[in-house]
Amino acid sequence: MIVLARRLGALAVTAAAALALAGAPAQASPAPIDVRLIGFNDFHGNLEPPAGSGGRVVLSDGTTVMAGGAAYMATHVKQLRTKNTLLFSAGDNVGASPLASALFHDEPTIDFMNDIGVNASAIGNHELDKGYQELLRKQFGGCASDGCQFEKTFSGAKWPYLAANMTFDNGLPAALPFTVDFSGGVPVGVIGVPLHDLPSVTSADAIKGLKFGDEVQAINSSADLLDRLGVKTIVVLLHQGDNTEGGGPNDCKTAPGPALAIAKAASPKVDVIFSGHSHQQYNCTVTDPAGNPRPLIQGASFGRLLSVVDLKIDPRTKDAIRSKTVAHNEVVTRDVTPDPTVQALVSKAVSEAAPIANKAVGTITSDVVAAEQASGESPLGDVIGDAQLDSTKSVGAQVALMNPGGIRADLNFKSSTAGVPDGTVTYANAFAVQPFANILQTETLTGAQLKAVLEQQWQPQPDGSVQQKMLQISSSLHYTWSASAPIGSRISAITVDGQPVTPDGSYKVTANNFLTGGGDGFTVLKSGTGIVGGAIDLDALTAYLTAHQNLAPPALDRITRTS
Ligand SMILES: [Zn+2]
Numbered sequence: 001m002i003v004l005a006r007r008l009g010a011l012a013v014t015a016a017a018a019l020a021l022a023g024a025p026a027q028a029s030p031a032p033i034d035v036r037l038i039g040f041n042d043f044h045g046n047l048e049p050p051a052g053s054g055g056r057v058v059l060s061d062g063t064t065v066m067a068g069g070a071a072y073m074a075t076h077v078k079q080l081r082t083k084n085t086l087l088f089s090a091g092d093n094v095g096a097s098p099l100a101s102a103l104f105h106d107e108p109t110i111d112f113m114n115d116i117g118v119n120a121s122a123i124g125n126h127e128l129d130k131g132y133q134e135l136l137r138k139q140f141g142g143c144a145s146d147g148c149q150f151e152k153t154f155s156g157a158k159w160p161y162l163a164a165n166m167t168f169d170n171g172l173p174a175a176l177p178f179t180v181d182f183s184g185g186v187p188v189g190v191i192g193v194p195l196h197d198l199p200s201v202t203s204a205d206a207i208k209g210l211k212f213g214d215e216v217q218a219i220n221s222s223a224d225l226l227d228r229l230g231v232k233t234i235v236v237l238l239h240q241g242d243n244t245e246g247g248g249p250n251d252c253k254t255a256p257g258p259a260l261a262i263a264k265a266a267s268p269k270v271d272v273i274f275s276g277h278s279h280q281q282y283n284c285t286v287t288d289p290a291g292n293p294r295p296l297i298q299g300a301s302f303g304r305l306l307s308v309v310d311l312k313i314d315p316r317t318k319d320a321i322r323s324k325t326v327a328h329n330e331v332v333t334r335d336v337t338p339d340p341t342v343q344a345l346v347s348k349a350v351s352e353a354a355p356i357a358n359k360a361v362g363t364i365t366s367d368v369v370a371a372e373q374a375s376g377e378s379p380l381g382d383v384i385g386d387a388q389l390d391s392t393k394s395v396g397a398q399v400a401l402m403n404p405g406g407i408r409a410d411l412n413f414k415s416s417t418a419g420v421p422d423g424t425v426t427y428a429n430a431f432a433v434q435p436f437a438n439i440l441q442t443e444t445l446t447g448a449q450l451k452a453v454l455e456q457q458w459q460p461q462p463d464g465s466v467q468q469k470m471l472q473i474s475s476s477l478h479y480t481w482s483a484s485a486p487i488g489s490r491i492s493a494i495t496v497d498g499q500p501v502t503p504d505g506s507y508k509v510t511a512n513n514f515l516t517g518g519g520d521g522f523t524v525l526k527s528g529t530g531i532v533g534g535a536i537d538l539d540a541l542t543a544y545l546t547a548h549q550n551l552a553p554p555a556l557d558r559i560t561r562t563s
Contacts, residue, residue: 032312032321033184036082037235039309041090041276042301044126045097045109046070047346049334050302057281057304057331060248067304067331070346071338074116076306078339080330084184087117090276090298091124091194091239094138096408096435099357099428100349104150105130108349110138111151114158115342119181122192122237123163124276129436131206132174135161150349162192162237165218167211174210178222180231186313188233189226191270193218195240195258195277203438204517204526215240216265223269232319233311234270238262241278241298249305249329252284260286263296270294271320272309272327281305283329295327305329357428358417362545364425365552368411370433372404372470375561376457376481379553380407380433381472384537386554387544388440389474392510392534397442398496400474400510401453403520406537407472409433425545434538438512443528447494448503452524454479454491459521469520473558474510480560493560512537 049055049069057067077087093113094106101109113121127135137144141156148154164177178191195201198212215238223234242257254260259275266273268290279301286296299305312324370380381402388400409432415422445453459467466487479494494501501507511525518526534540545551 030315032324033186033315034082034084035183035186035188035233035311035313036080036085037088037272037309037311038077038080038085039088039090039237039274039297039307040073040299040303040305041239041241041274041307042092042124042279043089043109043303044092044301045094045101045106046302047100047108047112047349048098050304054302055304057249057300058246060251065331066334068302069332069334069338070112070303071343072334072336073303073306073332074112074339074342075336076330076332077116079336080306080308084186086119086181086183086188086190088190088235088237088274089113089118089121090237090274091122091192092126092276093121093124095124095126095129099431100346100353102431102435103353103356104349105134105144106138107148107150107154108345110154110157112342112345115345118159120159120179120190120192120237121157121161122239122276123161123166123175123194124239125194125198125201127161128198128202128206128210132210150352162190164191164193164222165196165213165215166194167213169209169211171211177218178226180226180229184313186233186318187231188235189223189231190235190237191219191222191226192237193239200519200521203514203519205513215262219262219270220267223267227269230318232269232317233313236266236270236273238273238275239277241275241280242282243278244280244282247282249281249300249331250283252282254280254282254284259296259298260284263294265289268292271311271322271325274298274307281329283307283327292322293325294322295325297327297329299329304332306332357426357431358420359427360420360424361427361430361542362425362551363423363549364411364413365423365550367413368551368553370404370407370410373556375556375559376468376470377556377559378404378407378472379556380411382475382554382556382558383544383551384434384541385472385474387541388510388512388537389476390544390547391540392440392442395442395532395534396508397510398508399450399477401515402472402512403515403522404470404472405520406436406438406512406514407433408435427542430542430545431538434541436514436537438514438537440510440534440537440540441513441516441531442508442510442534443516443525443531444506445509445524445528446503447501447505447507449524449527450501450507450509451491451494451503453522454481454494455488456522456524458487458490460487470559471522475554475558478558478560480562482562484563510534
């Protein structure tokens with residue numbers, strides 16, 4: 001009996017201990033707090049569902065689905081919202097945008113982002129297309145110089161624009177580096193970072209007085225500061241991205257690039273990295289310097305994908321439990337009911353833009369395309385070169401040069417607008433070709449400098465490859481290039497108005513302010529002298545089309561290529 005009693009006693013003690021373990025919630029880890037982050041990137045004012053390849057998402061199996069459109073996106077955001085949700089943009093909300101947004105200084109796009117409840121956005125390169133003062137207006141409101149054209153007033157973004165690595169020349173911050181949002185009682189630090197290479201993709205005068213520092217340094221100093229303030233869940237909105245070798249929205253077929261390098265190196269305090277700029281789709285998991293996983297995700301562009309990151313946050317530490325983070329890209333399909341408020345906003349922008357958009361500015365006899373033939377010359381490039389020369393002949397220009405990346409669409413003979421006859425070039429068609437509103441500038445170059453500019457069309461890359469960027473040129477310029485000659489001595493037989501170019505001759509050359517600022521690596525154009533300003537590139541193009549009705553694609557005889 002004694003033995004049995006002892007045994008029973010031992011059992012009782014064991015059972016009591018077991019009960020104590022199971023029934024002691026105060027000592028077990030409390031339930032994590034669910035916080036959902038939704039991100040998008042590179043919306044570029046695509047209020048209407050984008051057409052063509054810009055409105056398609058390629059799935060993992062290679063099939064495609066049409067996606068995007070602000071009113072569909074708004075519905076998807078609403079459906080994805082949970083009790084604790086924050087909505088972010090990784091930049092390039094505006095700029096290089098369709099006419100319905102661009103005609104109104106992209107104010108409808110800011111209104112749309114206010115409507116869907118964006119909490120914060122990174123500053124992308126295109127936020128600075130029209131300069132720092134215009135970015136401040138987008139943030140704080142007020143009318144542009146031509147008045148408020150969309151609504152009677154413009155109140156600006158209700159969310160902060162962030163750029164932790166953007167400073168004035170004197171080193172002082174030029175934007176908020178980060179913000180803190182509360183979700184489910186958890187403070188979430190949000191750091192915005194544009195690419196430090198931003199000056200290489202933006203007009204020099206648009207970013208005059210601004211500097212862009214190292215992304216990782218900026219992220220880390222902001223993360224340290226947030227950490228000291230007690231903010232442990234930290235998100236980065238990075239306006240930089242990698243390229244992919246195919247793959248669906250939730251694959252990770254990226255080629256190692258700048259975003260991966262930043263995501264690997266940035267402080268372990270950062271829990272999530274939304275990326276952008278390269279307009280690619282990927283959903284990657286990257287190991288941080290402390291060995292923990294975190295998502296690096298991008299959602300294509302134009303509002304086609306929403307990047308959804310579900311965090312489990314430890315209520316004691318207020319930090320994300322990394323092993324429990326789940327991320328995916330959600331396709332903004334067009335099979336949902338469009339959000340009525342956003343649809344009304346989009347319809348208003350489209351209908352108010354229509355009279356200007358559908359105005360005929362010229363006629364063409366067949367397609368005038370931007371695709372380059374083997375010599376590097378393209379029919380549309382020729383037309384633009386001629387238009388820019390025409391526009392600046394009054395200041396003595398002899399030659400015009402155009403960067404190929406600034407030619408964004410073809411001029412198609414077949415009309416895409418109901419009621420507009422085939423062969424008509426509308427303002428919207430011309431705008432689609434040249435949406436950047438760059439200013440033409442004319443400067444004097446020596447013959448040696450002109451040759452050097454043409455030699456800069458081939459640029460050696462760090463990986464040993466050579467990047468070719470063929471300038472499009474006016475009919476006054478002719479030259480020959482040899483593909484087999486060494487870089488730096490490929491150009492010969494340059495003539496201007498039929499006369500051979502001499503090294504110490506002087507030539508008045510027109511280019512847009514992106515190029516004269518040394519854009520696309522054409523640094524020689526920075527050293528021209530006697531620079532004078534001209535028209536906006538789009539105005540030069542529409543004036544040329546109006547003056548040359550029934551325009552045929554020019555014969556491609558300006559650039560000759562030898563082997
Ligand atoms: Zn960008």
